[in-house]
Amino acid sequence: MSINDSTTLDALRDRLSGRPCKALTLAVASEAVADAAVLDSLFRCVYEGDGRLRWRAAWVLVKVSEQAPSLLVVEHAGLVQLAMQPDISEGLRRLLLGICYNMACEGELDVAFFNFLIEAMVSLQSPPGVQSLAMKLAERMSRTDEDLHKEFCCIVQNMEMEYYSAGVRSVARHCLKKKNR
Numbered sequence: 352m353s354i355n356d357s358t359t360l361d362a363l364r365d366r367l368s369g370r371p372c373k374a375l376t377l378a379v380a381s382e383a384v385a386d387a388a389v390l391d392s393l394f395r396c397v398y399e400g401d402g403r404l405r406w407r408a409a410w411v412l413v414k415v416s417e418q419a420p421s422l423l424v425v426e427h428a429g430l431v432q433l434a435m436q437p438d439i440s441e442g443l444r445r446l447l448l449g450i451c452y453n454m455a456c457e458g459e460l461d462v463a464f465f466n467f468l469i470e471a472m473v474s475l476q477s478p479p480g481v482q483s484l485a486m487k488l489a490e491r492m493s494r495t496d497e498d499l500h501k502e503f504c505c506i507v508q509n510m511e512m513e514y515y516s517a518g519v520r521s522v523a524r525h526c527l528k529k530k531n532r
Contacts, residue, residue: 360392367396367407376407380414384422390415394426398433402440409446416453423454435467441478444471448484452491460499465492469506472519479516486519490526 366379383390393415396408416423423430433439434447471477471485486507493503507527512520 359388360395363389363392363396363408364400364404367404367411371407371410376411376414379411380418383411383415384419390422394429398429402443406440406443406446409443409450413446413449413453416450420454423450427451427454431461431464435464441481445478445480445484448481448488452484452488455491460492460495465489468492469503473506473510475514479518482515482519483522486522486526490529 363379366375369375379389379393383393393408393412396404397412400408412423430447430450434444434451439447468485468489472482472489474482477485489503490500493500504527507523510523512523515523
């Protein structure tokens with residue numbers, strides 16, 4: 352079933368309100384890559400939907416960002432702003448950071464977002480998925496400036512890794528190995 356009529360948003364909401372499954376997520380992602388109306392509806396669900404709908408639409412957008420990240424670049428700033436909101440769930444934040452990670456956005460450094468990423472990666476209250484993605488994104492962003500990258504590496508080296516999950520420790524080791532390349 353394709354969603355490309357005047358009720359795209361309502362049809363999409365109906366489809367995403369059911370039980371989530373990988374097949375549906377991949378199907379809607381393929382439709383979003385092919386149809387700008389579906390992609391726009393997904394963004395509206397992420398920005399305006401309730402918790403469950405936002406999460407499911409963001410999950411679809413992660414799949415879109417894996418297939419065609421260039422389609423999402425126009426919404427990069429909005430996704431970043433939403434990810435930095437203190438009142439969103441950590442699961443939604445992780446998905447939004449995953450979307451941002453899949454988009455290789457070049458350009459001027461967003462200092463507020465970079466600072467948010469540093470805080471999220473060192474915060475013991477952040478879930479490991481958020482910490483890991485924040486660290487990966489911060490490492491990528493720090494590469495725009497040699498001094499900033501040195502500062503990032505110092506922060507990672509000074510983290511007391513025994514308090515972090517194995518996954519976060521692995522990402523930290525990987526980021527520090529890149530320093531020497």
